[in-house]
Amino acid sequence: MAPTPLLAAAALMAVAVASWSLAEGAGDLRQPPVAQGLSFDFYKRSCPRAETIVQEYVKDAVRKDVGIAAGLLRLHFHDCFVQGCDASVLLDGSATGPGEQQAPPNLTLRPSAFAAINAIRDRLERECRGAVVSCSDILALAARDSVVSTGGPSYRVPLGRRDSPHFATVQDVLSGLPAPTSTVPSLLAVLRNINLDATDLVALSGGHTVGLGHCTSFDDRLFPRPDPTMNPDFLSKLKQTCPAKGTDRRTALDIRTPNAFDNKYYVNLLNRQGLFTSDQDLYTNAATRPLVERFARNQQDFFNQFGVSMVKMGQIKVLTGNQGQVRRNCSARNPGTVAGDLSWSSLAQTVGEAAAESLGF
Ligand code: HEM
Ligand SMILES: *[C@@H]1O[C@H](CO)[C@@H](O)[C@H](O)[C@H]1NC(C)=O
Ligand SMILES: *[C@@H]1O[C@H](CO)[C@@H](O)[C@H](O)[C@H]1NC(C)=O
Numbered sequence: 001m002a003p004t005p006l007l008a009a010a011a012l013m014a015v016a017v018a019s020w021s022l023a024e025g026a027g028d029l030r031q032p033p034v035a036q037g038l039s040f041d042f043y044k045r046s047c048p049r050a051e052t053i054v055q056e057y058v059k060d061a062v063r064k065d066v067g068i069a070a071g072l073l074r075l076h077f078h079d080c081f082v083q084g085c086d087a088s089v090l091l092d093g094s095a096t097g098p099g100e101q102q103a104p105p106n107l108t109l110r111p112s113a114f115a116a117i118n119a120i121r122d123r124l125e126r127e128c129r130g131a132v133v134s135c136s137d138i139l140a141l142a143a144r145d146s147v148v149s150t151g152g153p154s155y156r157v158p159l160g161r162r163d164s165p166h167f168a169t170v171q172d173v174l175s176g177l178p179a180p181t182s183t184v185p186s187l188l189a190v191l192r193n194i195n196l197d198a199t200d201l202v203a204l205s206g207g208h209t210v211g212l213g214h215c216t217s218f219d220d221r222l223f224p225r226p227d228p229t230m231n232p233d234f235l236s237k238l239k240q241t242c243p244a245k246g247t248d249r250r251t252a253l254d255i256r257t258p259n260a261f262d263n264k265y266y267v268n269l270l271n272r273q274g275l276f277t278s279d280q281d282l283y284t285n286a287a288t289r290p291l292v293e294r295f296a297r298n299q300q301d302f303f304n305q306f307g308v309s310m311v312k313m314g315q316i317k318v319l320t321g322n323q324g325q326v327r328r329n330c331s332a333r334n335p336g337t338v339a340g341d342l343s344w345s346s347l348a349q350t351v352g353e354a355a356a357e358s359l360g361f
Pocket of ligand 1: 073207215216
């Protein structure tokens, strides 16, 4: 049977689309597959207003303090990169969480972001009577709504994650989170372990279009010798904020539009105004440079890829079905559950402070 004109046209279009994306050297813009056990309508019956409640809370909180958006976005990133998106980052006593004051690493996650997650949890508890929406899903939704609230793209978030009763250990943190002093090869090595690629690296690093960094996260680029890849005017500006090594102050990650989710982060990199080595090297390195240039030129391309990469990141090693639990209190595992593996404190002795300090966060 001869192909119908419609089918033939569809086939031609498919060829055109395929060659277009090859020519553009783009990442794969198809939506990543939804992990088994997750779905877009997971709470349709059990908590139909869940997404709206998170959205309204975040919108309001960001209006009052735009820094919350950066805090919430980074919280989701840390959650997913360290032992998977299981809300372990929220556990009091976790090496990444708010109980970390016991010892390094000090990751400077915003306390206001933790408080926001707990406040959202309270609202959902009242609305849907009980522990229905997991803390890890709240993190994923709050990150998306933070992006939207600061002007970035929306994307659909697969839901149904379950929360882990296990703390993130210092070892998990050290191996899971790349340091800001990293260059592209070591960033890619970390991402490869969690099935993310160079396109994801460049797109996700665009999260640094909002928020703040401490001097200690980049002052190796100022002292003792300035990093020659840094724009000299940018260097003198940073030296005003951080006059000596170890200054306890913060500066914007995106010098152009510090509170807007846009593609100016990439424009900064073109002008050698990236704050961290891990940012600027995306432009220095020949493998990632074309994508930086493309995102700097075309904000829509960045937005599309950011949505795709966030969905990928948001599904790293998720717990589903009857794995894990839905925490009643996002800061503590449910009463009666056993930690199961090494707690933070037992690992602290084996990993040691020296290793944690070298993390440089
Ligand atoms: C690729 C490797 C990454 C490295 C090395 C890195 C490193 C850092 C560092 C060192 C800080 C500042 C901490 C401080 O000095 O207080 C920071 C802040 C931040 N990061 Fe990343 N990051 C990475 C990826 C990401 C990703 C994937 C996202 C989200 C998609 C993200 C979102 C943020 C945000 C929003 C802030 C600002 C937080 C605030 O203002 O409270 N980062 N990052
Ligand atoms: C950890 O970071 C917080 C927030 O920036 C800061 O107040 C605190 O002094 C730091 N603690 C250590 C031990 O560096
Ligand atoms: C949640 O857990 C944390 C950490 O154990 C605790 O400090 C806090 O009081 C708990 N909140 C509620 C509402 O029970």
